[in-house]
Amino acid sequence: MNEQHLEPLKRHPEGRALRAEVDLRRVARNFARVREAAGGRGIWGVVKANAYGHGAVPVGRALSEAGAAGLAVSSLEEGLELRQGGVACPILVLGGLRPEAVPAASAEGLTIALVGPEHLADYARLLPDHPLKLHLKLDTGMGRFGFLPSELGECLPALGALAPWIDGAMGHFATADDPDQGFALRQRRVFEACLAQLRDAGIHPAQRHHGNSDACLRGLLGDDTHVRPGLALYGLTLVPEGRALGLEPALELVAEVARVKAVPAGTTVGYGRTFVAPHPLQIATLACGYADGYRRDLGNRAVVGYRGRTYPVVGRVSMDYLTVALPVDVPVAPGDPMVLFGSDPAAPHCLERLASALGTIPYELTCGLHRRITRRFFS
Ligand SMILES: Cc1ncc(COP(=O)(O)O)c(C=O)c1O
Known part of the structure; x- marks a missing residue:
């Protein structure tokens, strides 16, 4: 049998519709706090x-x-x-x-x-x-x-x-x-x-x-x-002592809006038609799915951050895409960044809260982020 070793998929620098932004300054500050503890x-x-x-x-x-x-x-x-x-x-x-x-x-x-x-x-x-x-x-x-x-x-x-x-x-x-x-x-x-x-x-x-x-x-x-x-x-923790120490989550998962469409009441979204628009809405489609590590069971449960507010992920998360519902009067356009995993530990889409909603631990969510996601580092 022939063993084949495949290089991980390289994204084109201009194709960064989905990226994990990692703040190495936060990692260094967390390091200093842990060393003191x-x-x-x-x-x-x-x-x-x-x-x-x-x-x-x-x-x-x-x-x-x-x-x-x-x-x-x-x-x-x-x-x-x-x-x-x-x-x-x-x-x-x-x-x-x-x-x-x-x-x-x-x-x-x-x-x-x-x-x-x-x-x-x-x-x-x-x-x-x-x-x-x-x-x-x-x-x-x-x-x-x-x-x-x-x-x-x-x-x-x-x-x-x-x-x-x-x-x-x-x-x-x-x-x-x-x-x-x-x-x-x-x-x-x-x-x-x-x-x-x-x-x-x-x-x-x-x-x-x-x-x-x-x-x-x-x-x-x-x-x-x-x-x-x-x-x-x-910057992640499951014990109160960790937050008291001021640990700062270092990672944000950010996806750019791929498409926006206005839909009338009654429109169903995604596989299984698990979401029905209760009134006219805008549906933003993001190029992030369970193949990237955004768990399928976050559909109809999670929110994403956009311009200081949060909006619900509606319908099922599919392999490469997820869909977000926004009111019709919210300005939103292709290319706009939305935050899927937030770095504010108090936000409803922070890793600890998403993990807890799924009955798991934040380790599983970050470790599950696929290597096809572009990582961008800030130092
Ligand atoms: C042997 C060993 N040491 C240390 C660690 C770090 O644990 P934690 O991430 O909970 O600090 C792990 C994590 O799985 C481990 O397996």
Whole structure:
């Protein structure tokens, strides 16, 4: 079977009818706020999934310039994308690495999370010739990657052989956003116990990090040296502490009006005829649909921002288009920009509110923004 690698679709510079506008100045200010909330600890800025849809290379550069200790990604490919984009700071691959990929990761100076006991012998064989830094992932209660406390003891001799390369130890909270901190505190105790076990075996990771954004905002950091925030750097948050900190959403999704038409009462709009104009209206069609990451179930539920007001998205969202209803006396013309995801956290079309209306989290909406959308960066 032939494997084919296709370049992502490139938009023509003049074809920018749909764009994600990313304010890197806001990212830098959010970084400073999170660093303060984290007591000045070192920050691994999490830029996996194309920086949560914001654009990995420009965001990665901005975070590095703002003073991040490093950037965290999920896979080798995401790490290589940053390197190819000229990002020179430390890059931590959170999802681990198969032994076959160690030479490539070593050549690019990537740091790798060691996510379980399965490849310890391979790593011990490969690292003398292909050195790289390792961060030992401990499963303190998340239940996916990491050494379980129950298996750590038997792995200590093999880990001892890797000690020269072990630069960090890490865990990940499952419930840092939960007002009940019981389980998070239990995870922290498990982390401390694992670190003590490592110390007794002569393994002293220079870096310790267990905290995501919410852990930074809620003071769950113990005596960690570093933190790994993602969401808060983009100015998004699900906890009241995040808004109190003044986080500023960095992304706006903007679509230009493709067509406007005046329709009489009784006109139905879109697939399934789920919207019927109750009186004469203008229907603006925008070139953004569920293929771009604007969710189909936002039809007849969401609003868009236009000249300081909001107007409803009516009818079903289709693959490449959505439709907005405006009163007949509102001046609107092809080319006018409308805001689909707003950056004012109090607006009805801000990411947190749209996500909550859909029963999901803002992460899913930004990560879902397709690469065919033009990203425009402000710095
Ligand atoms: C291992 C790991 N660390 C840190 C983060 C960042 O989390 P958040 O975006 O909630 O700050 C994630 C996000 O999914 C993660 O998987």
